[in-house]
Amino acid sequence: MTTGPVGVALVGAGVISTEYLRALTAFPDIRVLGVADLDTRRAEEAAREYGVPVAGDVATVLAVPEVEVVVNLTAPAAHTTVARAALEADKHVYGEKPLALEPADGAKLLGEATERGLRVGSAPDTFLGAGIQSAIRAIHAGVIGTPIAAATATLGPGPESWHHSPEFLFQQGAGPLFDIGPYYLTALVALLGPVRQVAATARTGRAERVIGSGPKAGKRFPVEVPTHVTALIDFGRGASASSTFSFDSPIERTVIEITGTDGTLRVPDPNSFSGPLRVRGAGDEKWRELAVEGTTAGRGIGVLEDGTVAAGRTPAPCVRRDGAARTRHHGGDRGVGAQRRVPPGHHRLPRRRTAPRALGSVRSDAGVSPTPG
Numbered sequence: 001m002t003t004g005p006v007g008v009a010l011v012g013a014g015v016i017s018t019e020y021l022r023a024l025t026a027f028p029d030i031r032v033l034g035v036a037d038l039d040t041r042r043a044e045e046a047a048r049e050y051g052v053p054v055a056g057d058v059a060t061v062l063a064v065p066e067v068e069v070v071v072n073l074t075a076p077a078a079h080t081t082v083a084r085a086a087l088e089a090d091k092h093v094y095g096e097k098p099l100a101l102e103p104a105d106g107a108k109l110l111g112e113a114t115e116r117g118l119r120v121g122s123a124p125d126t127f128l129g130a131g132i133q134s135a136i137r138a139i140h141a142g143v144i145g146t147p148i149a150a151a152t153a154t155l156g157p158g159p160e161s162w163h164h165s166p167e168f169l170f171q172q173g174a175g176p177l178f179d180i181g182p183y184y185l186t187a188l189v190a191l192l193g194p195v196r197q198v199a200a201t202a203r204t205g206r207a208e209r210v211i212g213s214g215p216k217a218g219k220r221f222p223v224e225v226p227t228h229v230t231a232l233i234d235f236g237r238g239a240s241a242s243s244t245f246s247f248d249s250p251i252e253r254t255v256i257e258i259t260g261t262d263g264t265l266r267v268p269d270p271n272s273f274s275g276p277l278r279v280r281g282a283g284d285e286k287w288r289e290l291a292v293e294g295t296t297a298g299r300g301i302g303v304l305e306d307g308t309v310a311a312g313r314t315p316a317p318c319v320r321r322d323g324a325a326r327t328r329h330h331g332g333d334r335g336v337g338a339q340r341r342v343p344p345g346h347h348r349l350p351r352r353r354t355a356p357r358a359l360g361s362v363r364s365d366a367g368v369s370p371t372p373g
Contacts (some may be wrong), residue, residue, distance in 0.1 A: 006311045007066040008303065009034035009091075011058055011082050012073030013046040016096065016299070020071060021050045023300030028301075029308055033334060034061030047073055058082065067313040069094060071303055076173025080105050083120065087112055092310040094121040094303045097182045101173045119310040124183050125302025127190045129273025130294030135258075135265060136191055143279055144260030147192055150241035152184045153255045154271075158227065158247035164214025167221045175225035176245035177202075180271065184256060187270035188233065188241055196236040202226035205248035215301065273298060302338040 008030055010017055017035070024030050032056035037043035047055035054064055061067060062085060070086035072079060072095035080100045083093045093113070099122045100106035113120045126132065139147060154176070162164040169179055189195065205227045211219045227247040234240050239258075263281035267283040268274060275292035295301055 003294055003313070005029055005031035006307045006313060007031055007033045007064070007068045008307065009054075009064065009067040009069075010046075010071045010073055011035065011036045011061065011063040011086075012075075012096075013037035013039070013042045014075075014165075017046060017073050017296070019299040020073065020303070021046060021052075023298045024071075024303060025050045025052070026297075027033045027300070027304050029313070030304055033067050034064050036061040040197050058085060062086065067091060069303065069307040072096065075168040075171075076101060077171065078176065079173070080109055083109055084112065087116055087118055087120075088288065090116065090118070092119045092121075092307065094306055096171055098178050119306070121302065121306040121310070123299070123302060124186050124271075125299065126183055126270055126273055127186050128295065128301050128305070130292050131268030131273060131275050131277060132187050132190060132270060133188075133294045134277050134290065134292045135267045138265055138277065138279065139191060139258065139260075143263065143290070144258060144265050144281075145262030147237075147239045147258055147260045147372065149239060150192065150243075150258045151255060152188065152241060152257075153244040153246075153253060153256075154180050154184060155244060155246040155249035156252040157250055158209065160209045161212035164211075165216065166209070166211060169241065170209060170221070170223045170225060170247075172224055175227055175229075176247045177226065177229045181229070181243075181245045183270040184245070186245060187256060187267065188243075190237075191267070192235045192239045193237040194235065195233055197234045198231055198232035198247065200229060202229045204228075206305075211351070214356060236280070247328075268292070273301075 006029060008024060010020060010024075010032065013035055014037075021032065023037075024032050032050065032052050034056075035043045035047040035052050036056060036058045037046075038057070040056050043057075044055040048051070052065055054061055062070070070082075070083045070089075072086070072093055074082050074096075076098055079095055079098065083095055085108075086093045087135075099120070100109060110120055138144070142333045159169050159179075163169065168174060203226055207223055208220050209223055211217055211221070229245045231243045232240065233243060254269055256270060258265045258267060263279055263284070266278040266280070267285060268277055271294040273294075277290045277292050278287040279290055280287045
């Protein structure tokens with residue numbers, strides 16, 4: 001079996017790349033070898049900041065023989081093109097969501113990976129963090145009895161007010177359903193099991209948006225996708241959920257609650273890796289805080305866990321017994337990025353790893369299923 005750190009290259013040096021680079025360059029089991037972007041100067045700046053040896057265009061980083069896994073952080077419309085180029089270069093792929101704009105394209109990509117003996121993984125990996133893992137353990141421990149229903153909502157005015165180049169977030173493959181929805185849907189599947197059927201409605205609140213910050217502030221651009229989606233979800237194990245994803249609300253709100261026969265669990269923001277986690281039973285006057293334990297290392301723990309397996313290394317679980325992910329520190333390794341928050345008077349729930357080891361990603365040997373089943 002191959003030994004040593006897994007060689008990784010990032011394609012796409014936009015806003016989200018900073019979070020990945022911060023985490024990946026700290027893991028001793030990962031070595032970031034390249035950063036690519038259409039704007040090669042931006043790739044060079046990112047590489048310089050994080051000590052990455054190679055920067056340039058896609059062809060440049062794919063030509064590095066030590067690169068085994070390509071982390072695809074491009075705009076959604078380019079996901080399949082970049083992923084296919086990586087497969088053709090004999091590299092495994094881990095990408096930001098969505099895997100592809102159309103199911104057929106995703107299935108074709110997985111088929112190509114299978115033929116080449118490669119693996120394809122997809123974000124989000126936030127459900128591997130302390131917050132959602134602790135919520136899963138609480139449900140399995142019977143804290144709220146049998147789960148009956150879930151209510152989830154993520155509403156806000158949209159990212160055009162703060163993002164310096166938000167046009168792609170309102171194009172095919174984005175909008176609130178594909179940009180924010182995967183965090184909530186992945187968390188729901190991890191908490192309640194696979195989905196049996198869905199009914200939904202969608203609308204577009206405004207035909208145009210205005211960029212609110214950065215060098216393009218004041219520029220108008222068209223909206224190509226629904227910006228308000230409401231769904232009713234039926235899970236095969238008996239529970240159901242109502243979910244709303246919106247870029248049309250002037251007020252920001254985030255809700256994810258699971259109601260059971262004995263109480264309701266208020267789950268942490270699924271677009272994060274931490275808590276708080278609260279529960280309220282039938283006789284409780286107030287919400288009680290539960291212990292939150294696990295990794296909070298951030299985006300990239302999916303690459304760490306899936307990449308080590310894909311590249312033939314001995315699997316190194318991203319969550320150690322103490323809940324931390326291993327990171328580099330002063331020439332050695334230490335466990336950091338862990339949250340162990342236990343409110344006074346409350347016992348810790350049994351430590352049980354209930355999410356799939358391969359991060360619920362789309363794998364070439366597991367069919368087209370972007371969330372854990």
